[in-house]
Amino acid sequence: MADDWPEQPSEESSEKERVRDLELVATARDRAAFRRLFEYYGPRVKAYLRRLGVGDDVVEDLVQEVFIAVWRFAGLFDRRKATVGTWIFTIARNKRIDSMRRDQEPVKETEEALEFEPDPAPGSDEIAELGRMSDVLREAIETLPEEQKRLIEIFYFEDKTHSAIAEELGLPLGTVKSRLRLALAKLRARLGEDPA
Amino acid sequence: MNGKITHEDLLLGHAAGRLPAPLALLVRTQLALSAEARKRYALYAALAGVLLERLEPARLRADAWERLERAIDRVEPAAPEARHAGDPRVPPPLRRYAPRGFERLPWRKFGPLYEVELPVRGDGFRTRLIRLGPGAGVPRHTHAGHELTLVIEGSFRDAQGVHRRGDLVIADPSVEHAPVAEEECLCLWVADAPLKLTGPLGRLLNPFLRI
Numbered sequence: 590m591a592d593d594w595p596e597q598p599s600e601e602s603s604e605k606e607r608v609r610d611l612e613l614v615a616t617a618r619d620r621a622a623f624r625r626l627f628e629y630y631g632p633r634v635k636a637y638l639r640r641l642g643v644g645d646d647v648v649e650d651l652v653q654e655v656f657i658a659v660w661r662f663a664g665l666f667d668r669r670k671a672t673v674g675t676w677i678f679t680i681a682r683n684k685r686i687d688s689m690r691r692d693q694e695p696v697k698e699t700e701e702a703l704e705f706e707p708d709p710a711p712g713s714d715e716i717a718e719l720g721r722m723s724d725v726l727r728e729a730i731e732t733l734p735e736e737q738k739r740l741i742e743i744f745y746f747e748d749k750t751h752s753a754i755a756e757e758l759g760l761p762l763g764t765v766k767s768r769l770r771l772a773l774a775k776l777r778a779r780l781g782e783d784p785a
Numbered sequence: 786m787n788g789k790i791t792h793e794d795l796l797l798g799h800a801a802g803r804l805p806a807p808l809a810l811l812v813r814t815q816l817a818l819s820a821e822a823r824k825r826y827a828l829y830a831a832l833a834g835v836l837l838e839r840l841e842p843a844r845l846r847a848d849a850w851e852r853l854e855r856a857i858d859r860v861e862p863a864a865p866e867a868r869h870a871g872d873p874r875v876p877p878p879l880r881r882y883a884p885r886g887f888e889r890l891p892w893r894k895f896g897p898l899y900e901v902e903l904p905v906r907g908d909g910f911r912t913r914l915i916r917l918g919p920g921a922g923v924p925r926h927t928h929a930g931h932e933l934t935l936v937i938e939g940s941f942r943d944a945q946g947v948h949r950r951g952d953l954v955i956a957d958p959s960v961e962h963a964p965v966a967e968e969e970c971l972c973l974w975v976a977d978a979p980l981k982l983t984g985p986l987g988r989l990l991n992p993f994l995r996i
Contacts, residue, residue: 730832
């Protein structure tokens with residue numbers, strides 16, 4: 590069983606299927622669904638953690654921790670409030686932060702799962718269109734100039750200060766900030782929203 | 786943290802996991818209170834998921850799934866009741882710090898305001914809840930660093946206008962103000978330097994202030 594894993598990267602699944610899988614995990618503790626999620630997201634979470642600079646010796650452990658949390662907190666996922674990708678990114682991000690801040694109080698996972706819990710809870714139509722947003726973003730990001738795309742990726746995936754990013758790209762600090770802002774404004778425009 | 790901090794910087798920084806703990810707590814609390822903030826944040830949050838999905842997958846160890854399957858045999862799923870734990874008047878991100886409500890916290894009087902420090906620090910920032918009675922004001926001051934104030938209950942007024950539940954006010958050395966509570970006002974307050982009082986009496990008090 591384990592021998593053929595993960596020779597073949599799993600087929601691209603759609604957001605709809607991933608939501609269904611996560612809800613199956615939540616409601617039926619469905620291991621086949623959980624495995625599909627792990628096969629798709631596991632290698633990506635590992636790639637993300639490595640880009641953040643997590644060492645080879647601990648990265649696999651951290652991936653395990655992320656997916657144990659996915660298994661435990663699946664019942665708190667709300668498709669109106671996050672996409673599956675964003676939800677898993679958030680868990681991975683917090684696991685990473687916790688692993689670095691052992692001396693401080695860890696982010697409490699349930700709180701993170703409740704991140705968008707409105708108070709007092711109204712209908713959350715405001716984020717109901719996250720799925721549509723992700724579809725638009727997936728295409729829009731490919732239309733950005735290479736440098737802006739790279740800036741966004743570095744910003745999300747690498748633990749570098751603005752100054753370090755500026756140095757790496759050989760750009761003045763102010764330019765890094767303004768181009769990042771420009772790239773995000775373009776994405777916002779594609780979503781039909783007002784610029785920042 | 787250098788330079789001006791904007792609201793967009795905070796929302797984006799939080800989505801990317803780049804904020805020190807006090808600022809992350811501030812953003813999470815605002816997201817719980819403000820539909821407008823959630824709307825601005827949605828793009829940055831959705832972007833995180835999209836970026837994760839387009840990453841080149843890294844090969845996992847061959848036994849990764851088996852190991853995970855063994856691990857989940859031993860854990861219980863989280864109870865959905867966790868959603869409703871704590872005082873419902875306290876925004877969820879703050880409930881662990883005020884499990885029995887804001888009233889029960891060990892408030893200390895400090896000049897015109899009451900405050901309680903939360904055990905959340907990072908990058909030179911410290912975190913406090915502050916409370917002003919109706920009509921009470923903070924003496925005119927400017928800032929040696931960044932000061933971020935999120936209204937949780939009530940409202941206060943300064944030169945920029947009236948700030949209500951869910952509003953975030955960002956001040957730095959270029960801002961001088963003298964906030965006054967309109968009604969009993971409770972705020973989450975995050976700063977990385979003490980206030981600098983600028984009124985005639987205030988200047989005498991400066992040596993006694995600290996963050």
